[in-house]
Amino acid sequence: MAIFSVYVVNKAGGLIYQLDHYAPRSDTEKTFSFPLDLVLRPHDERVVVAFGQRDGIRVGHAVLAINGAEVNGRFTADGKDILEFLGNPANYPVSIRFGRHRLSSNEKLMLASMFHSLFAIGSQLSPEVGSSGIEMLETDTFKLHCFQTLTGIKFMVLADPRQTGIDALLRKIYEIYSDYALKNPFYSLEMPIRCELFDQNLKLALEVAEKAGPFGPGS
Amino acid sequence: MSHSPGRKQENHKISRELFVLTYGALVAQLCKDYEKDEDVNTCLDRMGYSIGIRLIDDFLAHSAVKKCRSYSETADMIAQIAFKMYLGVTPSVSCRSAAGNEFSLILDKNPLVEFVEELPAERASLCYCNLLCGVIRGALEMVHLAAEVTFLQDRLKGDAVTEIGITFLRKPEDRKHKRN
Numbered sequence: 001m002a003i004f005s006v007y008v009v010n011k012a013g014g015l016i017y018q019l020d021h022y023a024p025r026s027d028t029e030k031t032f033s034f035p036l037d038l039v040l041r042p043h044d045e046r047v048v049v050a051f052g053q054r055d056g057i058r059v060g061h062a063v064l065a066i067n068g069a070e071v072n073g074r075f076t077a078d079g080k081d082i083l084e085f086l087g088n089p090a091n092y093p094v095s096i097r098f099g100r101h102r103l104s105s106n107e108k109l110m111l112a113s114m115f116h117s118l119f120a121i122g123s124q125l126s127p128e129v130g131s132s133g134i135e136m137l138e139t140d141t142f143k144l145h146c147f148q149t150l151t152g153i154k155f156m157v158l159a160d161p162r163q164t165g166i167d168a169l170l171r172k173i174y175e176i177y178s179d180y181a182l183k184n185p186f187y188s189l190e191m192p193i194r195c196e197l198f199d200q201n202l203k204l205a206l207e208v209a210e211k212a213g214p215f216g217p218g219s
Numbered sequence: 220m221s222h223s224p225g226r227k228q229e230n231h232k233i234s235r236e237l238f239v240l241t242y243g244a245l246v247a248q249l250c251k252d253y254e255k256d257e258d259v260n261t262c263l264d265r266m267g268y269s270i271g272i273r274l275i276d277d278f279l280a281h282s283a284v285k286k287c288r289s290y291s292e293t294a295d296m297i298a299q300i301a302f303k304m305y306l307g308v309t310p311s312v313s314c315r316s317a318a319g320n321e322f323s324l325i326l327d328k329n330p331l332v333e334f335v336e337e338l339p340a341e342r343a344s345l346c347y348c349n350l351l352c353g354v355i356r357g358a359l360e361m362v363h364l365a366a367e368v369t370f371l372q373d374r375l376k377g378d379a380v381t382e383i384g385i386t387f388l389r390k391p392e393d394r395k396h397k398r399n
Contacts, residue, residue: 150286152361178280178281182273
């Protein structure tokens with residue numbers, strides 16, 4: 001059972017806190033000889049697999065590391081262009097690690113703002129007045145739970161679909177926020193949260209919630 | 220002062236005297252810093268405001284109250300739950316206007332002024348507990364309720380009771396269109 005991440009969004013829709021607690025890594029590292037049987041192409045700032053899915057390497061996976069050294073966008077650690085490097089038979093055999101790329105902090109900011117807008121639309125669409133807004137977004141691989149306080153702060157938790165007790169966890173995160181972020185006199189409201197105590201207590205709360213297992217606390 | 224994960228009220232008592240003394244020292248220092256009573260009152264109100272904007276989330280997180288549907292529910296909540304939680308007293312609430320947006324909280328016991336009998340002659344218009352007005356104003360603003368909060372009567376100034384007046388500034392119908 002896992003809690004994947006926690007997001008805290010302020011009233012204006014800006015992301016003020018983000019924690020990746022557990023990321024199921026599905027990286028695959030393989031050694032290749034020339035010529036490469038996968039088709040790679042550049043996409044945004046990365047090099048992704050376009051064709052030739054096999055052995056755990058799927059279309060859309062990005063090149064994460066070459067010969068053990070993590071890549072830097074479209075360039076290797078030494079600064080060479082990846083596609084050029086892999087086009088040269090002299091560089092083979094080469095060991096490449098593929099996997100789903102992690103979201104950059106800018107991408108997370110954009111996604112948080114988008115969710116904030118969707119949340120607002122959801123509340124407006126409600127046939128009854130006084131809707132709580134989106135409380136849960138369910139997919140086959142995760143559930144996104146959201147709790148908006150009366151003051152407009154949103155707490156979002158992405159967790160395994162079988163994980164229970166997330167409502168209690170959201171309330172607990174609200175308590176931790178009101179204690180360690182708000183009572184810190186050097187923390188300005190609506191700004192990114194950079195409080196050590198908040199981090200520590202949040203991680204503790206996540207561990208307690210995970211240990212409780214799929215049947216709730218006491219299982 | 221660290222909190223254990225399962226925070227219970229009884230583990231974290233600070234002495235009430237220390238709190239009252241701290242507040243008294245604060246007001247005394249402000250009186251030394253500012254000559255005019257209005258300045259001291261404004262300063263206390265501003266300080267209270269910055270406390271209120273943070274205290275509201277603590278109140279909501281620990282009391283698990285639901286959204287209030289009317290101004291009178293809000294005033295009741297302030298008096299019966301918030302005052303009880305933070306100061307240990309329960310003022311009585313009365314509605315002051317026919318429109319239903321002006322309320323009074325009548326405090327018969329105010330812990331902040333336990334050791335003060337009356338204001339000195341040169342500070343006749345000082346609102347000693349103006350911090351409380353700022354706290355209420357700040358807290359209400361964070362839940363999107365603009366309000367004016369002032370002391371209408373003050374035992375320290377010779378009135379019979381201490382009365383805090385809360386005037387909500389926006390019509391209830393406007394709230395429906397606000398983002399939930």
